[in-house]
Amino acid sequence: MTGFRAPPAFELPAALRSEGYELRRETDEDVPFLARLYASTREAELAPIPWTPEQKAAFLAQQFQAQRHDYRTRIRDCRFEVLEHRGSPMGRLYLQDRPSRLHVVDIALMPEWRGKGIGTQMLEALQAEGSASGRGVGIFVEKLNPALRLYRRLGFIDVMDHDIHLEMEWMPQTPNAVS
Numbered sequence: 001m002t003g004f005r006a007p008p009a010f011e012l013p014a015a016l017r018s019e020g021y022e023l024r025r026e027t028d029e030d031v032p033f034l035a036r037l038y039a040s041t042r043e044a045e046l047a048p049i050p051w052t053p054e055q056k057a058a059f060l061a062q063q064f065q066a067q068r069h070d071y072r073t074r075i076r077d078c079r080f081e082v083l084e085h086r087g088s089p090m091g092r093l094y095l096q097d098r099p100s101r102l103h104v105v106d107i108a109l110m111p112e113w114r115g116k117g118i119g120t121q122m123l124e125a126l127q128a129e130g131s132a133s134g135r136g137v138g139i140f141v142e143k144l145n146p147a148l149r150l151y152r153r154l155g156f157i158d159v160m161d162h163d164i165h166l167e168m169e170w171m172p173q174t175p176n177a178v179s
Helices: 014-018 028-046 053-074 118-133 148-153
Strands: 021-025 078-085 088-097 101-109 136-142 157-162 165-170
Touching: 014 021, 014 118, 028 053, 028 078, 028 088, 028 101, 053 078, 088 118, 101 118, 118 136, 118 148, 136 148, 148 165
Parallel strands: 101 136
Antiparallel strands: 021 078, 078 088, 088 101, 136 165, 157 165
16 A cells, blocks of 8 residues: 555563563454454443343444454554563554654553553653654543543643544653644
C-alpha cells in the first residue's frame, strides 16, 4: 500500500525491558491473542446485555475483525506491536507517527496485567519521546474507560468530544512544540 509505512520503533523504558517486557511487530499468528485481548476490553460493557455467551462471542469476533480491518486500511504510518512479558503476549500498542504528535491508536493490556504501572510507564516513555521531538501525544478514549483517570493524571487534556469518545492530547512544555 503506497503511503503506509511504520514509524520508527518505539523503545520501552529500560525499567520494563529489564523486567522481561518487549515490544515486537504483530504477526498473523497473534490474531487469536489479539481477539481475546479485544474481547477483554469489552467485557464490562457487554455484561448487562442479555445475550447468550455465544451471541456475545460472535458480536465480539465481528467487532474485532471490523476494527482490525479499519486500522489497517485507514491509519497511515501506524506501527502495530504486541507487548510481551518473557515471551508471552500480554498487550498491544498501536502507534501512529504524525508530524505534530505521536498518536496512540490503541494501547491495551490483558486484565491480569492492568493496574501494575505498565501502561503508565509506557505512556510516560511516549511523553518523553514526544518531548524530545517537540511533539505531543494524542489518544481517543471512550468516556467510560477507567483509563481516562490515568490519562488525566499524566496531563492529557480533552481536545474534542466525539460522542462516546474524547480526543485527548498531552503537549510538552518546551518552546520546540509543534502546533
